[in-house]
Amino acid sequence: MSAGAKSPRRYWLFKSAADCYSIQDLAKETGKQTFWDGVRNYQARNMLRDDVQVGDRVFFYHSNCDPLAIVGICEVVRAGYPDHTAFDKSEQHYDPKSKPEDPTWMMVDIKLLQIFPEPVTRDQLKEIPELAKMVLLQRGSRLSIQPVTETEWKKVCQLAGVKEK
DNA sequence: GCCAACGTTGGC
DNA sequence: GCCAACGTTGGC
Numbered sequence: 001m002s003a004g005a006k007s008p009r010r011y012w013l014f015k016s017a018a019d020c021y022s023i024q025d026l027a028k029e030t031g032k033q034t035f036w037d038g039v040r041n042y043q044a045r046n047m048l049r050d051d052v053q054v055g056d057r058v059f060f061y062h063s064n065c066d067p068l069a070i071v072g073i074c075e076v077v078r079a080g081y082p083d084h085t086a087f088d089k090s091e092q093h094y095d096p097k098s099k100p101e102d103p104t105w106m107m108v109d110i111k112l113l114q115i116f117p118e119p120v121t122r123d124q125l126k127e128i129p130e131l132a133k134m135v136l137l138q139r140g141s142r143l144s145i146q147p148v149t150e151t152e153w154k155k156v157c158q159l160a161g162v163k164e165k
Numbered sequence: 166g167c168c169a170a171c172g173t174t175g176g177c
Numbered sequence: 178g179c180c181a182a183c184g185t186t187g188g189c
Binding site for chain 2: 041042043139140141142
């Protein structure tokens with residue numbers, strides 16, 4: 001990380017059920033920053049562990065609400081580390097098979113950069129040919145951590161009417 | 166609230 | 178290691 005060439009910034013989309021944790025909740029956090037806990041899917045875990053890096057950009061997506069939409073942009077401020085909520089029996093996402101000495105689940109820290117002036121809705125996204133291949137829009141896509149291409153990133157920023165961050 | 170798609174579990 | 182049953186996610 002410290003030595004050698006800086007790897008290029010990557011782009012992601014993090015899903016959150018809006019009634020559970022919304023971008024407005026994130027905006028209220030100290031430093032507008034939080035740890036992204038509760039991911040309990042191996043494919044998503046692998047990305048958090050191996051691919052999501054400090055400086056990467058993240059779209060914040062609201063699922064299970066109206067409207068379904070990308071609502072803002074975050075920055076990764078800490079790369080993958082053990083999700084301690086898996087060790088805690090009182091936590092909703094407690095998982096007895098994950099041990100502090102050998103953690104199964106990982107999380108990252110993100111910081112809010114901006115809330116879009118207007119959310120970019122799922123319906124809008126579906127109308128854009130360049131976005132037809134977005135992981136988010138694929139049938140049956142349930143991943144809560146998804147890669148986003150640079151092209152997709154720029155297009156969504158354009159739709160949101162914001163400068164690419 | 167429904168249900169399709171998907172991941173996980175567990176019997177064999 | 179297969180696969181049926183089950184639970185969950187999440188769009189509609």
